Amino acid sequence: MTGLPPHRLVTTLQDRLRDLEVEFHEAYWDSQVEATPERDARREELELELRRVKGDTDALDAVNAALSEEIHDAVLRRQLEVLRLSFTANQMDDATREEVVALSSAVESEFATYRPEVDGRRLDENTVHRILAESDDVALRERTWAASKEIGALVEERVRELARLRNYAAHQLGFADYYRMSLELEEMPEEWLFGVLDEVERFTDEPFRRWKEELDSRLRRRFEADVLYPWHYGDAFFQELPQDGRVSLDSLVAKSSAVDLAEKTFKLWGIDLSGVMANSDLYPRERKCPHAFCLDVDRSGSDVRILANVVPGERWTSVMLHESGHAAYDMAIDPRLPYLLHRPAHIFTTEAMAILSGRLVRRPGWLTQVAGVPEAEVEQLADRLAAANAAQDLLMARWIPVMAHFERELYSDPEGDLNSRWWELVQRFQLVTPPPGRDAPDWAAKIHISVAPVYYHNYLLGAMLASQLEAACTAESGNRIEDQATGEWLTQRLFRPGSVLKWSALVEEATGRPLSADDFATHVSGSGHSAT
Numbered sequence: 001m002t003g004l005p006p007h008r009l010v011t012t013l014q015d016r017l018r019d020l021e022v023e024f025h026e027a028y029w030d031s032q033v034e035a036t037p038e039r040d041a042r043r044e045e046l047e048l049e050l051r052r053v054k055g056d057t058d059a060l061d062a063v064n065a066a067l068s069e070e071i072h073d074a075v076l077r078r079q080l081e082v083l084r085l086s087f088t089a090n091q092m093d094d095a096t097r098e099e100v101v102a103l104s105s106a107v108e109s110e111f112a113t114y115r116p117e118v119d120g121r122r123l124d125e126n127t128v129h130r131i132l133a134e135s136d137d138v139a140l141r142e143r144t145w146a147a148s149k150e151i152g153a154l155v156e157e158r159v160r161e162l163a164r165l166r167n168y169a170a171h172q173l174g175f176a177d178y179y180r181m182s183l184e185l186e187e188m189p190e191e192w193l194f195g196v197l198d199e200v201e202r203f204t205d206e207p208f209r210r211w212k213e214e215l216d217s218r219l220r221r222r223f224e225a226d227v228l229y230p231w232h233y234g235d236a237f238f239q240e241l242p243q244d245g246r247v248s249l250d251s252l253v254a255k256s257s258a259v260d261l262a263e264k265t266f267k268l269w270g271i272d273l274s275g276v277m278a279n280s281d282l283y284p285r286e287r288k289c290p291h292a293f294c295l296d297v298d299r300s301g302s303d304v305r306i307l308a309n310v311v312p313g314e315r316w317t318s319v320m321l322h323e324s325g326h327a328a329y330d331m332a333i334d335p336r337l338p339y340l341l342h343r344p345a346h347i348f349t350t351e352a353m354a355i356l357s358g359r360l361v362r363r364p365g366w367l368t369q370v371a372g373v374p375e376a377e378v379e380q381l382a383d384r385l386a387a388a389n390a391a392q393d394l395l396m397a398r399w400i401p402v403m404a405h406f407e408r409e410l411y412s413d414p415e416g417d418l419n420s421r422w423w424e425l426v427q428r429f430q431l432v433t434p435p436p437g438r439d440a441p442d443w444a445a446k447i448h449i450s451v452a453p454v455y456y457h458n459y460l461l462g463a464m465l466a467s468q469l470e471a472a473c474t475a476e477s478g479n480r481i482e483d484q485a486t487g488e489w490l491t492q493r494l495f496r497p498g499s500v501l502k503w504s505a506l507v508e509e510a511t512g513r514p515l516s517a518d519d520f521a522t523h524v525s526g527s528g529h530s531a532t
């Protein structure tokens with residue numbers, strides 16, 4: 001393939017990837033809406049085939065050779081760079097590749113079908129969540145929490161093995177380990193990222209301690225407990241706002257369906273999601289993936305789908321807004337862009353849009369305009385809503401570093417004492433006391449560690465960018481984020497360019513400055529954002 005003119009090389013590889021990628025996305029979707037052994041096998045087979053094509057060493061050599069020449073066409077150059085990154089990530093021998101795909105598929109189906117057993121009853125994810133969010137029965141909470149962690153022991157050895165295999169492939173390419181390789185291929189400098197994590201740890205320390213002390217004293221009273229353990233908090237990982245002390249919007253938003261609310265939100269922004277909703281699979285069912293995601297099946301924006309498990313209330317309304325943010329982004333990318341660049345600039349830029357949308361559920365303007373809550377009612381809640389929005393992101397800012405630091409350590413030493421490391425990080429960042437004497441692979445119960453490796457930090461960068469976008473949009477146009485004009489601003493600045501620009505350049509063009517944690521710091525301190 002070396003010797004082909006760069007534009008021919010790009011179209012050849014693009015054509016080779018496109019059909020296979022679309023076929024894989026279809027199979028992936030099928031396996032998530034209803035897991036069967038045949039569907040799992042088909043999806044695994046296509047994933048392997050796709051990775052094999054991307055593992056073509058000759059193709060990578062040709063791409064590298066083309067990139068070593070001067071290329072003035074920026075779009076052509078970016079396509080070659082995108083190819084270089086994705087082909088490099090897939091260089092490994094066939095046996096390693098097969099083992100990685102087989103192991104990660106097996107772990108993923110394990111998660112998809114796992115139903116923790118409590119008191120002889122198998123519980124689905126929404127039920128586990130409801131018990132931890134609502135129950136006053138501490139013993140039941142503890143049993144439910146412990147049962148939700150049992151999947152960790154079930155997959156632990158396979159997750160360690162995945163880490164070893166991924167490291168092996170990274171070592172062959174000269175990287176220190178898989179974690180470092182992944183960051184580099186995401187165009188994310190490790191030093192910069194961990195600098196940001198340190199900065200966020202510093203500026204959230206005092207407000208988080210203050211917020212958590214108040215929460216803890218309420219929880220101690222509620223549960224009549226001297227010491228609080230992980231099962232006293234509102235979810236299995238203490239990543240969501242507990243109901244205590246937050247404004248529950250369940251009764252306010254439950255009158256409308258989460259799906260209608262999401263559609264209406266984006267309609268106000270001038271983005272029509274009715275086609276997306278029609279293609280989507282939105283309600284819980286047996287053998288269906290219990291989480292939520294959005295998929296642009298053919299990367300044209302014309303077949304975007306959401307998988308969700310909507311039940312009435314605030315949580316799934318917020319999740320639907322989040323996934324709709326991803327969908328809107330996928331749909332609004334400039335249709336003239338070539339296939340390889342017809343995608344968000346980076347994982348975290350699409351997470352930014354999703355987080356920005358998910359936050360709307362606690363915005364007074366959204367509650368009145370979209371959810372139809374009477375203004376007087378919202379006005380009474382305004383201060384508490386602003387505080388809850390800040391607290392949600394504060395909590396996230398202390399949870400994400402647990403994942404990011406843990407993953408870096410997992411890949412630095414897959415043989416290490418990971419059970420202890422996990423709880424050390426949970427204590428350091430989330431200030432949660434581990435259960436006495438606990439020595440279990442609770443880290444492996446978090447699905448992202450096995451199936452979405454080196455991904456989690458993108459949620460923090462996404463939250464930072466969400467705040468930066470909001471600040472830039474407000475300063476420039478005077479519009480609030482929930483106003484109609486914002487849809488056009490976001491479309492032009494964030495969505496349309498696809499991945500023509502590297503993320504750092506896109507952020508600077510969109511907001512006028514490089515990505516920083518400044519606006520996010522203002523956001524989590526609960527000041528600087530009008531409550532209206």
Ligand SMILES: [Zn+2]
Nearest residue numbers: 322326351354
């Ligand atoms: Zn997301």
